[in-house]
Amino acid sequence: MTTALAVHEAEVIIPINHHEQPTTERVIELWLVGLSRTTREQYSRDIRQFRTFAKLADFRTISPMTFIAYAQYLEQTYAVATIRRKLASLSSFCSFAVRLGFLTANPMAAVRKPKASTTLAGKTLSQSQVFRMLDRTEDIRDRCLLKVLYSLGLRVSEAVGLRWSDFTEVNTTKTTVSVFGKGGKYRTLVLPQSVWTELTELRTTQQHNGVNDYVFQSYSNRHRKQSGKQLDRCNASKVVKACAVAVGLTSSVSAHFLRHACASHSLANGASIQLVKETLGHANIATTNWYLEANPDDCASLYLNV
Incomplete structure (x- = not known):
């Protein structure tokens, strides 16, 4: 043929x-x-x-x-x-x-395509807003989800796809996680030890907690028993939105806001743009550059001694 x-x-x-x-x-x-x-x-x-x-x-x-x-x-x-x-x-x-x-x-x-906005200022959260969400979220699964999304800057699909086998305890103070990201590429990230401590606590609450089980599982009934089944992207997004509304933030807040916040806050705290690019899994550093414009309260004039 x-x-x-x-x-x-x-x-x-x-x-x-x-x-x-x-x-x-x-x-x-x-x-x-x-x-x-x-x-x-x-x-x-x-x-x-x-x-x-x-x-x-x-x-x-x-x-x-x-x-x-x-x-x-x-x-x-x-x-x-x-x-x-x-x-x-x-x-x-x-x-x-x-x-x-x-x-x-x-x-x-x-067909003419509308120009994209070059600023993410309207789609990020301040550090105090993020911490407010974390402090007010009592459910351990939901709180761990927020912390993983924020601390690692994951896409929601990456977070809900995590299994316990993706984590490696390198030593007593260092834990890494292998993330399967966009384009079928893996990237290895270092997990803050405080987040890993809370994740291990989450694992003790799960009946299905083997190495191949999902970290974030759906609830099977009104008693919030973890089912062992993967929490889907839609319900994970609803968790973030509900946590945001509970602390008085707008209902437009999504899981991606936490990814934006991870990038913006780490850059503001001195992380290199190349490091943030690799952490978030951006294919092009131009995408990461947008986060440098995401703080409307910052200006070069504030760094001058006049």
């Missing part, structure tokens, strides 16, 4: 046969190969939303004007960051489809 093309995605090679009649579903399937589960789910939702808007399943029959109209619809419905992500998903798929020969031209070329 003759192979017309081999698609390379994340070191996975998928041969496409000369006689295969491509469909939008097949191209989407190939496009998603090699991506993390979280990314696949997000991309799939974004593509489904666009196809529902277009009322056409086959991308080859969708007019370029529909793509422009979709972008206008998003501008009236979502925040800038969400719009950019949804359009980026669509653009990525269309570019892939052009490379594959499924589309003759990229219909996203004419």
